[in-house]
Amino acid sequence: MAISIEPTTTCNLRCPQCPSGLRQFTRDTGNINIDLNKKILDQVGKQLQHINYYFQGEPFIHPDFLTLVKEARARNIYVITSTNAHFITPEIAEKIVTSGLSEIIVSIDGLTQETYEQYRINGKLEKVITGTKNLIAAKNKMKRPNPVVTFQFLVTKHNEHEIDKLYALGESIGVDEVRLKSVQVYDYETGRDLIPENETCSR
Numbered sequence: 001m002a003i004s005i006e007p008t009t010t011c012n013l014r015c016p017q018c019p020s021g022l023r024q025f026t027r028d029t030g031n032i033n034i035d036l037n038k039k040i041l042d043q044v045g046k047q048l049q050h051i052n053y054y055f056q057g058e059p060f061i062h063p064d065f066l067t068l069v070k071e072a073r074a075r076n077i078y079v080i081t082s083t084n085a086h087f088i089t090p091e092i093a094e095k096i097v098t099s100g101l102s103e104i105i106v107s108i109d110g111l112t113q114e115t116y117e118q119y120r121i122n123g124k125l126e127k128v129i130t131g132t133k134n135l136i137a138a139k140n141k142m143k144r145p146n147p148v149v150t151f152q153f154l155v156t157k158h159n160e161h162e163i164d165k166l167y168a169l170g171e172s173i174g175v176d177e178v179r180l181k182s183v184q185v186y187d188y189e190t191g192r193d194l195i196p197e198n199e200t201c202s203r
């Protein structure tokens with residue numbers, strides 16, 4: 001009923017607990033071929049209800065990412081992606097809306113550049129906020145309810161004090177949902193400084 005397809009292993013950021021961010025894959029890397037995507041959908045699309053089009057890597061780096069999405073949506077499959085939102089220009093935002101993408105998770109892991117870049121190394125918070133606003137403006141302009149836009153906040157020791165303000169920011173921008181996520185620390189020895197003090201937010 002559900003599968004995950006990783007569009008690309010490439011990313012513009014250097015998040016410290018992600019194989020893509022660390023450039024430390026122990027498996028093949030690259031972009032999925034659009035013909036392979038179609039072949040998968042031709043084989044199992046009739047049974048599918050849901051596809052996660054993301055794993056490790058920034059989906060919008062794939063030059064034909066929205067072609068993948070359209071192939072799935074043409075089969076009436078619910079499609080979710082997750083992004084660092086650095087590539088959502090006004091033009092891309094309109095293309096996202098017309099692709100029929102069902103839901104998009106935007107990683108926003110800090111409310112100041114200082115806290116944001118503790119985990120999203122090389123990232124720019126301003127781009128995340130602008131990209132999200134572009135998306136919501138495109139939805140409003142085209143009068144379309146989708147994609148559902150979710151702010152996802154990876155709770156770390158650096159940003160846990162910002163959670164209350166996060167909800168206010170989400171409301172002011174007009175996202176559909178704000179969600180907290182616990183950080184996955186592969187290497188406890190090097191990742192210890194990420195683990196929040198609030199144990200309810202700790203994996």
Ligand code: SF4
Pocket residue numbers: 011012013014015018019020021022055056057058084120
């Ligand atoms: S933005 Fe996502 S894919 Fe890119 S390095 Fe960070 S966690 Fe990995």
